[in-house]
Amino acid sequence: MNNEVEHIDKEPDSNPAMPANFIETIINEDLKTGKYGNRVHTRFPPEPNGYLHIGHAKSICLNFGLALKYGGKCNLRFDDTNPTKEDVEYVDSIQEDVKWLGFDWEDRKFYASDYFEKIYELTVELIKKGKAFVCDLSAEETRQYRGTLTEPGKESPYRNRSVEENLELFEKMRAGEFAEGARVLRAKIDMSSPNLNMRDPVLYRIVRTRHHRTGDNWCIYPMYDYAHPISDSLEGVTHSICTLEFEDHRPLYDWTLANLGIYQCQQIEFARLNLTNTIMSKRYLRRLVEEGYVSGWDDPRMPTISGLRRRGYTPESIRDFCDRIGVAKSNSTVDVALLEHCIREDLNTNAPRVMAVLKPLKLIIDNYPAGQVEELVTENNPENPDMGSRTIPFSRELYIEQDDFMENPPKKYFRLTPGAEVRLKNAYLVKCEHVVKSEETGEILEVHCTYDPDTKSGSGTVSRKVKGVLHWVSAAHAAPAEVRLYDYLLLNNQDQEDEEKEVKDFVDTLNVNSIEVLKNCMVEPSIKNSRPGSRFQFLRNGYFVVDRDSGADMPVFNRIVSLKDSWAKIEKK
Ligand code: ATP
């Protein structure tokens, strides 16, 4: 697998003049030849065994996007053929996530389990055609008989059972007369095929687990490789798009439809999304949840769609990301910096810019009248004048960031130091006169300044140049807040290949410092009562969203992303 980190340079908006991706090329050709008439019909087929992740978003944007582009349809289909891992909780979350991303399946929400009876009937016909047989080999024996990539397989001793015997046994399988694992139904194809998937693959197995929709109606369940083409066919799908690992399964997909003699759609494979510093397999995401490494499927550090939503990502930014990464036929890993770049681009013009101090230090302006409050007018977003303006209270006692003051600064430190002058954003120039320290610890408790009343921002009177501009809040007016800063959940990249490695490896790559909680933050009063989901730029500190953990007196903000854009740098190179 090619694991070079890819830096795709592509315009954000899908431009009709842009060359079609390879799937669009296939569709264009099919429309020209009239293979499916003038129809384009896709589907998004999640298995409800976990929450959707950013990789699924790629598949959703692709499938629903093609339907939109060609005036076609896209179904939502739950691929619920494995009752042991599936749950309604997942069915619900998947629908919420697809909707949130901005897509609409209209009246086409389907379940593979709705087709169980139909698939059973079709299978009876397949048995009558002599194309399937009931096999009594144990799982272990079946493995031994299958052969390897270099050796052909051996035919099952049950392969030549009569049609009558197969029909009778299959009916008894359905009736629950056999124990789980005792028998399977297999296709009769070719045990010497170079493609292992074609060596008499299992079509049905006995599973004695209650299904979240069909309850105990069934104790035999069709295999994914068998149920999937039939579901596509029954729904009239034209282009069944899946990820690359199913390429070797395509001959079985085609075999199934051809031998059942039902409408034939085509499977097309594309490269799955891999992201640096991100694990995407549901299997591992579930471990993170179940073993308490994160607070849940929607922990803001999770690459799930619900996690990204809680983190503050917008649907627009995720769609933009999926658009930019494009659709390819070979696997690669995308730099997570591109995803971060997409949310910054969105919020740059769409999020109001406000002031919040994460680690407060008291600043007192000794020559500012006690009790006086000025309402300073400021634009909500200089990049977007439509967002209007607001006022911020200014007074004698403020908070600035602890990092913005140094008593003994290194060279090129342009913030506040003894004797130096800086601008307070939107307000005045202030000069540090002295500090007050704790007698016990020596910690700086207060920075005392004087201000120059002639230097009010926007007044145009005195234009002394200073290098530092600091954000601040008025101590008497600011609201306390909790702020949660996040880092990557994983230190190293985890991709498909790593999934097969020792489980221990995966936990070892967890970043133990992926969350930092700051409980003494102070935010400007205008955002005190913001609703969960509201997004802001905190000047100099990044983009933030109000978390649902917010209480009446204590808003909680998640940092979505910092302001520093490492992707923009990569792009410029
Ligand atoms: P996982 O391996 O994460 O459990 P999955 O493929 O088993 O994923 P499904 O619910 O079967 O999950 O996937 C639904 C659809 O989403 C499938 O068509 C699948 O190919 C696609 N998909 C899953 N992961 C990715 C990914 N990383 N990139 C693109 N598409 C994906």
Ligand code: MG
């Ligand atoms: Mg799966």
